[in-house]
Amino acid sequence: MTDSITNRDLPLGVEVRHLAALEAIALTSSFSQAAVLLGYAQSAVSQQIATLERAVGHKLVERPGGPRPVSLTSAGEVLLRHATHITARLGAAKADLDALAAGDAGALRVGTFQSASARLLPPTLSRFRDNWPRITVELRNERRSADLEELVRAGQLDLAFTDTGLFAAPLKGAELIVDPYVVMLPPNDPLAEADELDLGRLDGVRMISGSADDTCEARVFSAIERAGVRPQTIFRSDDNLTTQRLVASGMGIAIVPLLAVELFVPDAAVTVLPLAPNQRLSRSIGIVWHEDRYHSRAAEAFVETAIDVAGGIGLPHIPVITSRQRSVLV
Amino acid sequence: MTDSITNRDLPLGVEVRHLAALEAIALTSSFSQAAVLLGYAQSAVSQQIATLERAVGHKLVERPGGPRPVSLTSAGEVLLRHATHITARLGAAKADLDALAAGDAGALRVGTFQSASARLLPPTLSRFRDNWPRITVELRNERRSADLEELVRAGQLDLAFTDTGLFAAPLKGAELIVDPYVVMLPPNDPLAEADELDLGRLDGVRMISGSADDTCEARVFSAIERAGVRPQTIFRSDDNLTTQRLVASGMGIAIVPLLAVELFVPDAAVTVLPLAPNQRLSRSIGIVWHEDRYHSRAAEAFVETAIDVAGGIGLPHIPVITSRQRSVLV
DNA sequence: AGCTCGGGATCAGTATCGCTGATCTCTATT
DNA sequence: AATAGAGATCAGCGATACTGATCCCGAGCT
Structure with missing residues (x-):
């Protein structure tokens, strides 16, 4: 390791709220709308961005003046990409800590795609509910399994079914069934x-x-x-x-x-x-999660259940x- | 998207410096050492952690009292995993913006492994230097190509040679040569x-x-x-x-x-x-980079050069x- | 042109925050 | 018991991050 300590102090003074401001501006193309979004006065946002720009030493936002919408400079775009990941990660951290606190209660956000939902999901869900009645399972359907993985990566989902068959970092996973x-x-x-x-x-x-x-x-x-x-x-x-x-x-x-x-x-x-x-x-259907995130006992149990159910579907038979x-x- | 705006405001008051403090404590197992590491007084770190604990609503650090070393609670560990990634990401952002500013100067951090270094790297390097004399190439050798990919993911490297043959998100890459x-x-x-x-x-x-x-x-x-x-x-x-x-x-x-x-x-x-x-x-030898990071013209050129050199090695022949x-x- | 309006910058003022340094408390060690 | 080392606490001050009012600028309208 080149040592993350020595070069960590470099982003002097950059704080989460600055990045949040940048995101809000990227989203709304406007300082004032960003302000209402964040619950600040317009001047606050204006100053936050000014501070951020001073901190990183780059102009980040293009202000054309007048009623024209503002836009990010290329440096702004560069920083934004990191900012979204950072705030997403913070959100994931929050979710993890909540899950940790909730213990056997709380929510589990599970991503599925069509053909996983159809056959695998209902029995898994019903068996899981029997054992973990206080866990709310929030389902989210996406057409493409790759999109689900992206959501797991971004911390928006705790678990996701997948059919890509590979569990590359930062994803971990278990294979459920091989589907001919x-x-x-x-x-x-x-x-x-x-x-x-x-x-x-x-x-x-x-x-x-x-x-x-x-x-x-x-x-x-x-x-x-x-x-x-x-x-x-x-x-x-x-x-x-x-x-x-x-x-x-x-x-x-x-x-x-x-x-x-x-x-x-x-x-x-x-x-x-x-x-x-x-x-x-x-194709190989599996279930994935994020290796860095808190894997609650409930999540663990959900995976186990899915494995069990998948085994029960009896691929050899069909x-x-x-x-x-x-x-x-x- | 479930919408990152509505739940972004949740990590109320958590700021980068808090996470940095947590990391420093994890590293040193001590408030005072963490303080010198960060350039603060001990009391500052103590207060930062207190604030952080209040913000996330969890005890994060176990203080056994007396001269015994402190340690992270499980909640602390959970948060730490996210914290390291966040600070790493910030460091990467800094590096990106520097690279952006440097233009045709600056540094390029390239990861290699043994057999890539041996044959591919020297000609690539020498040709690259001819065209980009003001770029400092910082080489870093790792035994396992998977470790290199991890470093790219963490933003510690701009480019890395790889022999895993897959460019899964968040990595992008180009294939250089198929090596029998x-x-x-x-x-x-x-x-x-x-x-x-x-x-x-x-x-x-x-x-x-x-x-x-x-x-x-x-x-x-x-x-x-x-x-x-x-x-x-x-x-x-x-x-x-x-x-x-x-x-x-x-x-x-x-x-x-x-x-x-x-x-x-x-x-x-x-x-x-x-x-x-x-x-x-x-095996397929390739070169990878992080899709979210700023890909400087120099980095681009380095990849091109590597592709060119790899083509010149003339795999068909050998x-x-x-x-x-x-x-x-x- | 001139006027108006929307949106960002600026500025003064204030409440808060975050740091330092000194002090207090605690526990293991001697 | 005394000591030493480590963290918590607290007062105080200096920095800072907001608000609200105002200024400034450009586009579009009349």
Whole structure:
């Protein structure tokens, strides 16, 4: 370590409230609005920024004068990036200390994405509630699992489900389940005759895909590419059940993680096939948290419960079952 | 976003200097020593902590009374983790603003690890110096590339070479070169007869390995495991050249990245063989930086130079050359 | 042009805050 | 018991971070 003590004293006089002021200004593009946001008089904010600018030795805010909105200079932008992280971190610290104080009560902020919510979350939640009745679980749904990780990193979430499969610092995590990709077909599709699907047969086939920026979609796309075929995407859908309904109505096929398939929805009956053995594709669903943050006993218990539930879903079963009696529909 | 504005005002009155005080106490286990460290009187620190404790509503420091050293409570530990990151972040902000001000002068803190330093760094450095003479490059060597990434994350380094091959947030990076693993053999070793080495032949063979906690070593180990053999590690060495000398003196063989091999050291002549085609193993060497930090033009240029140099090293060549005239020694 | 208005800077004044230095208290040591 | 070392406490002062009033400036209106 080059030694953080000797160079820590350098940011002489920079204090949290200055950074908060900078953020408020960035947000509102106005000193006076920033002031009301922070509960100060306008002159206070004006002086705070002046002090901050003196402290760091840079002009941070561009004041065009007159009624025009103010903006950050490039130095201001640079500092702002750090400021947001610092205040976020402080918020996280507060949350941690609250959680510590709350003990077995308090809140647990959990992030989920669609297909985790569908199958994994309800049983986890209900079992968790039985054992930790005084914990309020606050759920937050995001479309992309990467966004959830970002929220955990920023301290806005205590736990998040993820399907990226990697727990790089500052994230720690546990793997819950390996979820194989399967093909959803209209029940009477000719491709449904086989016991499995070879991606090579998808040339020109009509497909319902996920959003282009989805990790799932990326995985599927690269697998298809690897197989050297070009199906045609006739529709993109964010929503698993929508996709399934589209498939059920015969519009095309879809390749989705098994957990995303709703087997028992009457009007969305589809046939599910595994992929050919040498083309097997899967995602690993896990749960992550921030290594630096206080991991309450409740959070710990939530993770344990999730692991337990995931084990109970019995991944070994499902693909076997589905591939046998491969047309599963009500 | 749940909105960082509404809950930002919660850490009422917590300021940077309080966190700095907490850190100093954690470091010294003493109020008075913390005070001299920070340049305050002892009473000041005492009051700062008191204020901080009042602000967060937790006892943070355990004062056993008398001459016994103080320690942090669990709440103190929790807060400390955040505090270190916050102050580190502030330091990074300072460094960024300095770099911004310095323009084409100033410092660039670059992290390296052994085998990157050996081959990639010198030409990069010399070319960089030609174009950016006023930039001081501060080098820092770490044994493990993961540690370097940690330093970049903490803002202690502006750039770092890496061999983990992944640029997960908050790190961004560029790939420089793919470095294949090769076998180093004593020149007269019977295994050196072949044009390549099949890991399957390593059962019981004496090996010089790397440290057990090294990523390189982990990769090699798992490849060997996959091949289903059990060589015997007779020695572990951190130092590439030491390893090579040990091999040269006939003590055993070693599997190392090609860039780690010193081809022209007189008293360390070894034979180098590629691995069998289906057992090819490589690492990807890249260079990383922090996505939130100010990426100066100099840093940008350094990356470009490194990419350029890496391209010039001509990875295509070397393995071919070595496998042909496979005994390379002076 | 001149006027007006919105928004930031400035300034005086004050209440607060944060530091120092001296003193007090406590506990382990002798 | 006396001592020494370490933190808490307190008075006091100097710095500072607010408020509120005022000034200043540029854009847009008439």
